[in-house]
Amino acid sequence: MSTTLHLVAVIGGGTMGSGIAEVAAGAGHQVLLYDIAADALTRAVDGIRQRLASRVARGRLTAEQAEALLARIVPTTELAALAPAQLVIEAASERPEVKKALFSQLAEICSPSALLTSNTSSISITAIAADVKHPERVAGLHFFNPAPVMKLVEVVSGLATSPEVVEQLCRCVTAWGKQPVRCRSTPGFIVNRVARPFYAEAWRALEEQVAPAQVIDAALRDGGGFPMGPLALTDLIGQDVNFAVTCSVFNAFWQDRRFLPSLLQQELALAGRLGKKSGQGVYRWPLDAQTELTLSAVPNPAGALKIRRKSDAVTELDELLLMETEGQTAEALSAQYGRPVVVYDHSAGRRWCWRARSLIRSRPPIKRCTIFSSRAKKYCRLPTIRGCWCGARWRCW
Template sequence: MGHPQVHAGPLRIGVVGAGTMGRGIAQLFAQAGHAVLCFDENRDSAAQGLAAVLSTLESLVAKGRLAPDALESIRGRAAICANLADLAECDVVIDAIVEDIAVKRDLFARLEGIVTESCILATNTSSLIVAEIASACRRPERVAGLHFFNPVPRMRVAEVIAAVRTAASAVAALRAIVEGAGHKAVVVADQPGFLVNHAGRGLYTEGLRLVEERVASPSEVDDVLRDGLGFRMGPFELLDLTGLDVSSKVMTSIYDQFQEEPRFRPSSLVPPRVAAGLYGRKTGEGWYRYDKGQKIEPARKSAPSVPSGLSVWVDPDAPESDALAGIVRKAGARLRLQAAGTDICLIQPIGEDATSAALRLGLDPTRCVAVDPITPLNRRRTMMLTVTTAPEVRDGTRALLASDDVPVTVIGDSVGFIAQRVIATIVNIAANIAQRGIAEVEDLEAAVCIGLGYPFGPLHWGDRIGAGRILQILNGQLRATGDPRYRPSQWIARRAALGVSLLTPEAQR
């Protein structure tokens, strides 16, 4: 019995399920030159699905993004079929049906009795274990995951999931088919969340943790991560977009499937909001309120004017002391060389709360404010108060930092600022993915950038900040909270100790 494989050139690809994902997959492969057969138990749904695909392609022709003759060619090789048996001659069949393990297992058992011995069977599951679906088949080596993202034609990445018994030839064939259609194919082990959803846990869970601790509000967390670090959307904007009812299930599922790994622990803030129906955009209210689908921006305080005669000391050993001193000087305040007797003392701790840093430096906590050195100071500035920072010190510092119209976010005391904590958590989870071999480093970096829209791959981002600093932030959190959620991956610890890039793979054995 041969290994599953497909021939070079145009293929016959079957798509089972004519919902949003099935339509997108059909469009992708039809545009790539393959013959596509669409099947749905509801024949009207299949017909509507194909009509929707052709309508989308017609709009591309109207915009000059698809040649008219290409559309006619697609019309000739894309069709619906009335019976599952009509997929018998397909080289690949992709399931895009409901996320129900029993339904998928039944489908794959039926397909195996229909298709040829060389046909590859793929599932577009986003959360189910591929090996469990494959166990319904006589030949599980021909079964793999092929997880696309919505909208399929525009989200140019797909995860090829190798289950425990999936043949290497099936993985190689699917990777070639996906890349031939112009998407990046990343090979992933059959683990909870696969790669993209797994890597994305840090943004959500640490964002929620910051709000739990009353360090910042949802909008303040989003502002810092979006404006300061370049995320397309902050975690709470994303939760509202995807729907908290859906996202909460994913968070719980990944936590449970990873044997209650603390790094993925869901937040207790979520269930009451789900119970109240605060799902996000689709219900008109989530972490934000919406009017006709548009977010209503929360009110933001205007910055006070800079008091005259203000004296400021900037910690000379801080990471961005020169840049911070320049802002203070430009705002018209007097820089002092000694902290004693100064109105405001500015510090820039990494992996440490403002109160602890002030005491360590022998400063008066009532006159201390910490400023984040990780977030670029020309994009958004985050200032952290100690437990006892005086109101006039808070207002004076905010006035100084906002004097050149760069937005300022004021947060409560925290071991690590918003940016530090979120980035360190993202890097730590990605490092653990690499350490466990769930995906190769190159695939990990590419999938996160394309699938999640992060400005950098997580390990590359860790290098930009510095592995030592990432380790410092995680260890600071671990010491302060005792929460194993923050225990650093050995991937980070070893590379920080060696002074090498976090992108450095393990030595070959």
């Protein structure tokens, strides 16, 4: 199967649908943007217009180019209008029954040679294609939010997907300036399968009141070298969407506790606190300047301390033991060694997280941590929990 992909149809006027439409139009395609609700299409086009205006203001695009790109996007509330499309990208509600019904309709409306793809984050492509005529043309084309910015696209094969279709989609994605990654239709594909425990650990820490959301995000963001913390990222994605994907992956893996959904996230979704798109989620949006979590450096930080390196993982600071985490609490290690203990997670990132036995009162925390500032790291204190971040704190449920 091979067809020239001139006309692209995008289904869904939400954040992902409008972003994908912008990407396709930016690559020179004529784009049909479909949504059942006219007001959703109005918001989608307005959002694209604002993003293009921002790019023009920054000199990334000329006004003429922006105008031409916007003119290539034609909104419609008629599904039948998608009939001439050679490539359809569905970005509708993340519900299996909605997608299956939609693809069955598309198979009747569009040409047998049209490629039918879904932007689903976790739903089985094999299941979506089950009732579609010519299921070999059905595949996953999973973009990431925000679609105009993020380079990665997962090209997902269902059981019946033709290798030729996958190859054609990879060429198309590459021509759009994106990086295609091929994968099979397994729960969560690649990225969401890996990311679920990352989100889950942040939610569990928030539920257990390990630290405020800003501290949890700072620890996991800077400790792991990520652009955003997991809680802020769920706000950006949308708590409803992120929670639905977590539930989908959890159920697809037969309730494996590594993917256990968060009751707190469910509460936010039920309350309509969906994050950026509703103005409030874990944080209030737009985000205010976050409190700086780095402790101030002290003059001559190590001058008053007697420092002795006992091993790669253990340093003596006077009577204090500074130890790299191996999963035990500072309380347990202090009892084991009979002296005050501070445990830290070095990680490879920009921030160290540390925790101290709660009974330590002999030295103020700022003095015990001056060795961190001398190594030009950001750092923050956590309660005495098992593990730290970003390494040993990960748990298998």
